[in-house]
Ligand code: HEC
Ligand code: HEC
Ligand code: HEC
Ligand code: HEC
Ligand code: HEC
Ligand code: HEC
Ligand code: HEC
Ligand code: HEC
């Protein structure tokens with residue numbers, strides 16, 4: 001058993017006996033993960049400024065300033081004490097072992113670092129656990145350097161011309177895709193990473209398909225409903241046929257021509273049968289030329305005219 005959990009049990013016992021527990025046990029969740037003096041209490045972050053004015057100044061322009069005193073919902077800590085724990089004893093003794101200090105904080109894993117922020121930011125980050133950055137080596141502060149007083153990995157969004165450049169500082173390997181001949185014009189700032197990705201949340205999962213819903217926000221004409229739906233679209237991600245960032249193939253297709261369709265419409269007879277029968281329709285005469293499947297089946301996302309997705 002770690003010394004801190006032993007401490008907590010001792011505290012519990014002593015407070016059951018002495019009935020003085022309301023103060024002693026009332027550590028906020030985040031702070032309770034650290035080894036702090038049992039009788040430390042929250043003094044209010046105004047007190048910290050007596051000795052740490054320069055840190056206070058770094059927060060003055062933010063919603064985390066001591067003046068605005070943001071509180072941990074349902075807890076007792078505000079501003080500095082939300083992250084550093086109850087500071088009554090430290091404020092008297094000026095001892096670094098009586099506060100959540102730099103060494104303790106540098107030892108935090110990424111989920112503890114996230115928890116430090118999430119103790120207050122509960123509402124907009126409900127999807128954080130399923131999102132792209134949870135569990136990675138970066139946490140909240142790494143992207144929000146302008147709102148904290150310590151060194152982090154990345155520069156904040158405000159330092160860049162647009163949000164995409166902010167993301168690219170780490171995601172350099174995505175840049176090549178956005179230089180391809182057929183692409184979403186992210187580098188030209190016509191669309192942003194954040195139009196498709198929420199850095200805090202994964203794709204929505206509550207409807208048809210999270211990725212498709214993201215695409216259909218802009219490409220409404222593909223949404224249907226159609227009289228004749230294409231199961232290859234309706235029951236799949238757009239990404240079965242399209243590369244979302246960019247592609248060397250026209251219309252950002254994953255692959256060109258017939259291979260695209262044959263990933264699903266391959267039939268055993270297709271190669272051997274002279275008529276190249278597809279779904280009982282002989283295509284021999286039709287595929288002889290350079291025609292691609294979707295030159296004829298051109299309402300490929302669904303049709304109100306024909307079950308074969310042809311407009312004539
Ligand atoms: C009466 C002055 C005083 C007050 C009030 C005070 N501190 Fe400190 N604090 C100090 C001194 C002095 C040090 C440096 C101690 C050392 O380096 O040995 C320190 C160090 C720290 C450290 C750094 C520990 C480290 O690892 O280097 C943190 C974090 C800290 N204080 C937070 C707070 C917070 C939060 C409050 C308000 C709850 C607060 N302090 C109130 C005097 C004060
Ligand atoms: C959002 C969480 C958070 C808030 C709010 C916060 N701190 Fe810190 N603080 C940290 C972390 C994390 C570190 C250690 C960073 C590192 O060096 O790795 C730190 C380090 C420190 C240090 C030691 C390094 C230094 O810069 O001198 C002091 C002192 C300190 N904080 C005081 C304060 C005071 C005073 C406030 C309120 C005005 C405050 N902190 C608000 C998270 C926070
Ligand atoms: C003590 C509670 C508390 C803690 C801890 C806290 N925040 Fe906040 N934060 C707030 C409040 C209150 C606001 C203002 C209202 C809002 O935007 O939700 C805010 C606003 C923000 C904003 C919006 C800034 C703006 O200009 O609109 C960001 C980004 C943010 N916090 C990031 C963080 C990060 C990153 C951490 C951890 C390093 C953190 N917060 C820790 C309470 C907190
Ligand atoms: C990969 C980078 C990244 C990470 C990690 C990240 N954020 Fe953000 N966050 C952003 C960007 C970009 C914005 C858009 C606003 C801006 O330009 O700063 C934003 C906006 C916000 C806002 C204000 C808008 C809103 O949604 O209410 C808050 C609050 C916030 N983040 C808190 C957090 C917290 C808490 C965490 C950790 C759980 C976190 N962020 C992790 C990049 C990030
Ligand atoms: C501080 C560096 C950093 C910044 C800034 C950053 N990311 Fe990330 N991102 C990472 C890391 C690290 C991972 C974990 C997986 C990896 O290594 O690619 C990740 C993962 C992702 C993933 C999931 C990748 C996968 O393989 O599933 C997406 C999507 C993503 N980030 C989008 C964004 C967007 C959008 C932004 C801008 C709002 C952004 N990131 C900003 C570092 C960053
Ligand atoms: C048009 C929408 C869209 C835009 C704009 C966009 N993405 Fe993506 N991104 C996606 C989709 C969809 C996926 C695939 C997700 C899946 O298959 O799970 C993806 C995947 C990723 C991945 C995972 C690795 C990979 O390549 O498959 C990363 C990292 C990523 N995007 C980062 C970014 C960054 C950074 C930007 C901006 C520079 C950006 N994305 C812009 C839609 C987009
Ligand atoms: C079964 C493969 C397939 C799937 C799945 C698919 N598409 Fe397509 N899409 C195509 C083909 C093939 C083209 C090119 C048609 C052409 O050139 O006539 C295309 C073209 C497009 C175009 C360009 C239209 C134009 O007129 O230039 C957009 C936008 C598009 N698709 C969006 C989507 C979206 C959004 C989804 C998901 C809801 C999706 N696609 C799913 C095959 C598919
Ligand atoms: C924020 C709006 C937006 C979102 C979200 C979006 N797109 Fe687009 N998309 C565009 C715009 C604008 C263009 C036109 C690009 C251009 O020509 O510069 C485009 C073009 C396309 C094209 C045609 C490219 C060509 O070569 O003609 C395809 C295919 C496409 N998007 C698929 C998708 C898919 C798949 C998704 C989801 C992963 C998606 N889009 C999400 C705005 C969006």
Ligand code: HEC
Pocket residue numbers: 230231232233236240241260261262263264265279293294297300307308309
């Ligand atoms: C992800 C798999 C998938 C891809 C890729 C795909 N389809 Fe389909 N397609 C289906 C399914 C499933 C059906 C439903 C009929 C069936 O079971 O054969 C269907 C139906 C059709 C039909 C109507 C056939 C009928 O019997 O009603 C046509 C025509 C068609 N697809 C053409 C295409 C073309 C052209 C492409 C390439 C642009 C394509 N499909 C790509 C899965 C796919």
Ligand code: HEC
Pocket residue numbers: 258261262265278279281283286287291292293294295296297306307308310
């Ligand atoms: C030159 C035009 C043309 C080309 C190219 C073509 N088809 Fe067809 N396809 C047709 C015609 C015509 C029919 C018969 C149904 C109709 O009249 O609409 C048909 C029927 C189908 C059907 C059955 C539809 C149904 O309603 O039962 C499928 C599946 C199909 N094609 C898939 C493909 C695939 C996959 C490719 C590419 C390998 C392809 N087609 C290329 C013209 C074409």
